[in-house]
Amino acid sequence: MTTQVPPAVDPVETPSWTGGLRRAAVRALPPEKLLPDKQPSYVASWVYVFGVLTLAAFVVILVSGVVLVWRGPSWWHVSKVGLFFNSIHLWSVELFFFFMVIHLWGKFFMAAWRGRRRATWITGVVSFVVSIGTAFTGYLSQQNFDSQWISTQAKDGLNSVGVGALFNVMNFGQMLLWHVLLLPVCVAVLVGLHLLLVRHRGVVRPIKVRSAVPARLGADGPGPDGSKEA
């Protein structure tokens, strides 16, 4: 008696949305590309540290923010522990922007959008802009004199372009929810996308210069925009 063995089915080839999504994800970001333990030899400068410092500051902001959320918006006004965590929140925001701006300028002077990295640049800039909005709503949510003054001043700019009708800076409840939910989620998604793009495309190469590369190897390579020089 012989046993009929069913033909082997390669599960990888089974057509499904899930399988297709997994295959596309692995193709775009195989594990060794997602979390590499080696980098091109040119990745050797202090300027590379500011990206990860920005990310670290974002984590400290989130953790200190969660502590403040836990006890509610009035807690830090009446508790020394609350004031301490509010202060950590404030200073991590200051550090976040300090590191992010240096990171931004560093990437600008590296023309880091070269080599099909334009989306990486754009997500970085949008992250920066949304982060400004997140910090701004934080200042509006403080329930103190700064909040009063900033909201009554900022309303005119927002109203002048028609935004104030939908984004009322004097509505504490609205600003607090934007600050603790909508905008941080946007920043987290944008930063996550930015990081995935960085890993997908890799770290941008040094700008090609005539003095360092022999002419036979194409010293006149693509310019900062990725196009060939004239």
Added chain:
Amino acid sequence: MAEETQSLAEASAEPDDADWQGPKIHYDLAKEFVIALVVVAVLAVIGAVVFSSPDDRPVTIRQWSQATPGDFLATAVSELDGSSPTAGYGPPYNTATGSGQKIFFLNPQQWIGVHTPVDAAQDFVLSPLALSAQTDPTLRAALARYDAASASDQQAWTTAYTKGLDKVQFSGTDVVLPARDYGPVAPMMQSLLSMARTGSLDADLLASPQFYGTDYTKPLLFIADGSYLADKAQAQHLSGDQWGMMNETGNFPGQAWLWLYTMWYQIAPFNSSANADALVWALMMLLTLGLALLPFIPGLRDIPRAVPLYRLIWRDHYRRLAEEAASGPQAGQPPAARMPLR
């Protein structure tokens, strides 16, 4: 990922979008992140312990009316006669005509309309007084007389009251004005000041029909119409001509990242334009769009090549390239041997 197979010069000559096949170095991203996290957390804790964070108490209507009752009364009567900034603001608070800043011929402030209705006279003066009048027959009579009067009589009384405030004196809690015909406005303002001084006006303006309230639009608009808030801000270097809201009370750095936005308000033509807010916002949106789309803008995207900071950033790379170009790759050895991992 393919191991490196090219020399530094060969790999450097590849197109910018090619995977790097040249020499590589060990780089522990996870370790770098953990170290960065510890460093940032320590710096934030040091900032918190050494500098803490500012928390100046908010201004209340009670505080305002007790500290500068003349300013409070002048603001209240301007709300009543419709001459206050809020009464003439336009969208999104009311339909005041002629309001709204323009970006050239565009007036986006008018596009969306009234979304947060504020009737300055009713919300800030008449409605709170009506509540108090339920237990005050004199005030009830004054309000009835004011409501029954013609618009011209109302205007005459508020105009006289405003002029009278130039010589106002206070005797205890009483408002003492030069003898003129203020009609019912004088007892109305006296009652409103009394309410404000006890704090009940704060409560009335914050009251929400759903009991719970989180919207401070009305009390903030009322307070901001007066001079008390602005004077305190001026003393704390927070005014628009002092780089405004990018600052913070005390000596804290504030929102330093708003420096460019705030800068426009300090220079011509924005510092004297009636449309400054709209123009600055339009300009900032344009600049932000330009920054995001910089890789597509010829000229701007070439600045990094013209300002050779990249030579400093990648100085080791260029030095090694120059050394390799001078000596030539060592034949027969793999690139990894020529550029050891480190």
